[in-house]
Structure formats: C-alpha cells, structure tokens
Amino acid sequence: MLAMPAIAQAKPKVVVVGGGPGGATVAKYVAQDSKGAIEVILVEPAKQFVTCFHSNLYLGGFRDLKSITHGYGDLAKKHGVKLANTSAASIDRDKKVVKLANGAGVNYDRLVIAPGIDLKFDSVPGYSEAASQQMPHAWKAGPQTQLLKTQLDSLKDGALIVMVAPPNPYRCPPGPYERASMMAHVLKAKGHKKSKIVILDTKPSFSKQALFVQGWERHYPGMIEWQDPKMHGGIKNVDPKTLTVKTDLGEYKAQLVNVIPAQMAGRIVRDAGLANDTGFCPIKPESMQSAMDVNIYIVGDACIPGDMPKSAFSANSQAKVAAMMIRGELIKSPTFPARYTNTCWSLIETDDTVKIGGRYEPKDGKIAAVETFLSKTDEPAALRKQTQEENMGWYKGISADIFG
Incomplete structure (x- = not known):
C-alpha cells in the first residue's frame, strides 16, 4: 500500500x-x-x-x-x-x-x-492640520521637520520664536526642550543678540528641567524663557495667518511659531x-x-x-x-520574563549632552521602573562630551538594529 x-x-x-x-x-x-x-x-x-x-x-x-x-x-x-x-x-x-x-x-x-501617534490638532485653539503649514509641529519627522528648519534658518536678529509645548503623555518627553536648545544654538551661531525663544508650556514641569535650565543659562543667557500655565494663564488662541499666540495674560506676535499639540494613538x-x-x-x-x-x-x-x-x-x-x-x-x-530598558539623550549645546533612563519590569499590572538614572547638574565638560559621543553611537547602533 x-x-x-x-x-x-x-x-x-x-x-x-x-x-x-x-x-x-x-x-x-x-x-x-x-x-x-x-x-x-x-x-x-x-x-x-x-x-x-x-x-x-x-x-x-x-x-x-x-x-x-x-x-x-x-x-x-x-x-x-x-x-x-x-x-x-x-x-x-x-x-x-x-x-x-x-x-x-x-x-x-x-x-x-x-x-x-496622531496629533490632536484641535487641542490648541485655532490650530489645525492646515495651520501646520504656517506653524509647523514637526512632531512627525520629514517634510514638517524640513519646514521648521527652513523657517528657523531664515530668521533675522530680533526674531521671536514661540513654542507651545504639549501636555502629557506625548512622544519624547525631553524633545521640546532639546528643540528649544537647538533653535538657540542656531541663533547664537549666526550671531543673534536680540532674538528670543518663549516656551508656553501646558505642564507645570518637564523632563530634565534642572539640567535644561542650567544649560540655557550657561549657553544662551536671556534667550530662552519657559512659562508654566500659572505664568501665561493658558493658551487662548493661535492665528497662523498673523503668527500670533494669545494667552490669558499676554499676546505674542512671533516670526516663528512651533505648536506641538496633544497626542493620541x-x-x-x-x-x-x-x-x-x-x-x-x-x-x-x-x-x-x-x-x-x-x-x-x-x-x-x-x-x-x-x-x-x-x-x-x-x-x-x-x-x-x-x-x-x-x-x-x-x-x-x-x-523569558520581560525586561525593558530606555535611555533618552538631549543635546543642549555642542558637546553638552545629558541623559535620563532606566530598567523596567512587569509589576502590579504595569511596566514599572526598577532602576533609573539622570545626569547631574554641574557635571564636568568631559563627561558631557562623552555623553554626546554615546548619543551618536547609540543612534548608529539602534538604526542598524531597527532597519537591518
């Protein structure tokens, strides 16, 4: 058979x-x-x-x-x-x-x-997907990032940049503040003396705050101003045609407005x-x-x-x-039992990089931190430079790990 x-x-x-x-x-x-x-x-x-x-x-x-x-x-x-x-x-x-x-x-x-993520454009009164062509969010990389860079690079001394920072939770918690640092780096490198960046935050505090504030005072004195909701009273409206941002306590007529709205899956x-x-x-x-x-x-x-x-x-x-x-x-x-890790690096100025991160495990129904670390204020310049070298090495490594 x-x-x-x-x-x-x-x-x-x-x-x-x-x-x-x-x-x-x-x-x-x-x-x-x-x-x-x-x-x-x-x-x-x-x-x-x-x-x-x-x-x-x-x-x-x-x-x-x-x-x-x-x-x-x-x-x-x-x-x-x-x-x-x-x-x-x-x-x-x-x-x-x-x-x-x-x-x-x-x-x-x-x-x-x-x-x-998807962006909740209407979380900021007056903002929309169409408005992002005048007031880029650049929170999804690509054309929006290029648009924001073009606008930044075209500014003359005396320009006002206004950033509307998002509420929690959102992609890359230190990201808006590293972005403000990079904007200030560009202005400083071009010799700007009178330009200013105002961050209108929807949160009372932010990731790596002490490190960023110390870095801004060291590298960009008087250029970056951060305001929490108590200081500005709330974002009332943005007008993409006039590049105006209205808060409860003031109005800003800017040359560049970067709106990062609330986010969702x-x-x-x-x-x-x-x-x-x-x-x-x-x-x-x-x-x-x-x-x-x-x-x-x-x-x-x-x-x-x-x-x-x-x-x-x-x-x-x-x-x-x-x-x-x-x-x-x-x-x-x-x-094997799930184990997770994370590190976020932030460049404040050339060779001045800080980091935050930790190890995580499942616990009490969530992914819980079991160990965390954070750069310290007043670290030696050599350590900050080393942290930046680590940052660049990480990018090279993780890109290869993700894409092939």
Whole structure:
C-alpha cells in the first residue's frame, strides 16, 4: 500500500502595521529568529523612514537629513520580511484580517500594530492640520521637520520664536526642550543678540528641567524663557495667518511659531477598539499583548507603557519582548520574563549632552521602573562630551538594529 503524501502545513503569519522603531524591530526579530518558520509581512506606506529621534540635531545643524533617513530594503533582503508598501485601512478582529488601502486583505495569526501617534490638532485653539503649514509641529519627522528648519534658518536678529509645548503623555518627553536648545544654538551661531525663544508650556514641569535650565543659562543667557500655565494663564488662541499666540495674560506676535499639540494613538488602533478613553492602548506588561485582543500586540508610542517614556529606545525594547513572545506562541521557541530598558539623550549645546533612563519590569499590572538614572547638574565638560559621543553611537547602533 502506498503512503499518502504529507500535506504541507502553512507557515504561521505575522502582520506588522507600522514601520517605525517598534514595528520594524518586531518584523526583523520575528523573521530573523524564527529562521523562516514564520511568514512576516510589514505594512508601511512610506518607502523611507525619517526618524523623529535626532531630528532636533538636524534642526540644529548637527546632522543632515540623509543621516536620519532609512529604507526597508535590508529587512527584506537580509531577513526575509515581505514589504507591503501601502497603508492599513482597517482591522477585522473577528476574521483576523487587515484590510489594506489598495483593497486587498491580509489574514494573520498574530498582528502587531505600531502606528505611532496622531496629533490632536484641535487641542490648541485655532490650530489645525492646515495651520501646520504656517506653524509647523514637526512632531512627525520629514517634510514638517524640513519646514521648521527652513523657517528657523531664515530668521533675522530680533526674531521671536514661540513654542507651545504639549501636555502629557506625548512622544519624547525631553524633545521640546532639546528643540528649544537647538533653535538657540542656531541663533547664537549666526550671531543673534536680540532674538528670543518663549516656551508656553501646558505642564507645570518637564523632563530634565534642572539640567535644561542650567544649560540655557550657561549657553544662551536671556534667550530662552519657559512659562508654566500659572505664568501665561493658558493658551487662548493661535492665528497662523498673523503668527500670533494669545494667552490669558499676554499676546505674542512671533516670526516663528512651533505648536506641538496633544497626542493620541494612531487612528488604526483607535478605530479597531484597542484604545481606552485616554486615546492610547492598554497592554499586558508581561508581553506587550493588547489588553483587548489576545491575537494583537501593540508596541511603541501608541501603547500605555507604564513608567516607560514614549521613545524610540522604548519602542525598540518593547518590540524585542513582543517578538520573543510571538515566536513562543507560534513556533514554541523559548521565552523569558520581560525586561525593558530606555535611555533618552538631549543635546543642549555642542558637546553638552545629558541623559535620563532606566530598567523596567512587569509589576502590579504595569511596566514599572526598577532602576533609573539622570545626569547631574554641574557635571564636568568631559563627561558631557562623552555623553554626546554615546548619543551618536547609540543612534548608529539602534538604526542598524531597527532597519537591518
């Protein structure tokens, strides 16, 4: 009697929506470490990714745009990730299908969503997506970053820059204040004596505050003024046509206005019912699995990360945990208890960089800090320079880790 031929079992399929630090890292590590046993499809409309991390250094003239722009070719060539160069339109959680903008549907065994943030344009009265062409936010890197740099580079001495800083939680907590530092660096390097930067904050305090304030006083005396809500009374209106910002206690007619509005998880996860009333997505801290759906993982800025900040380093760390857990579920590879890390560097002036970070573990239903560190005020110049060298080395390393 002839033996019946074996029926080939289809590979389990992982679909990843979003090709930023979180999504691209998951796609790479699921494909690479499963050694081809799992089919991985990365859905991302952009052919190149411009990193938000280090975009402030581009603004300040410490990097060029090419150096913060990355393609996805190596993910395909080196690791076998299939690239779907389109956007995800919707998710059918019951049928486990991602519908693409081109009308196609892609089924999945596990879905990873890393959509980053959407901006709440209307959180600032008078602001809108259209207004961002006059008052750039540049909180999604690319054309907005280039627009902000063009505006900054064109300023004459005596210019007023007004920044509206966002409420918590938002992408990259120290980012607005590093940006103000880079703006001041550009003005100082061009010999400006009378230009000024006013930060109108929606928060009573901010990340690395003592370090930034000391750095501003040292490098840019009198140039940067930070105001908390008690000082300005609240943002009443911005007018993109006249570049005017009105607060309860004053009005600013500026030459450049940088509005960074409130933020929420990308639309795709909100539409899929994976976010709660905060606008972000609850996850299981042991795995990065969605608290709403066992077949879906959410990493990066869209998730609620407990004590971790929303940063590229965090997204990359979360992605590696998610990739490990997915491989364990689909091909029974070994898994280990989740461990997370993060560091955020901020450049204040040439060779003067500070950092904050920590280690994190699942605890009491959230990702909890188990160890933290922060640069100190009055550190030696040699240490600050070393921290900047570390910053540049980290960028090179994490970019290679994410994109190939």
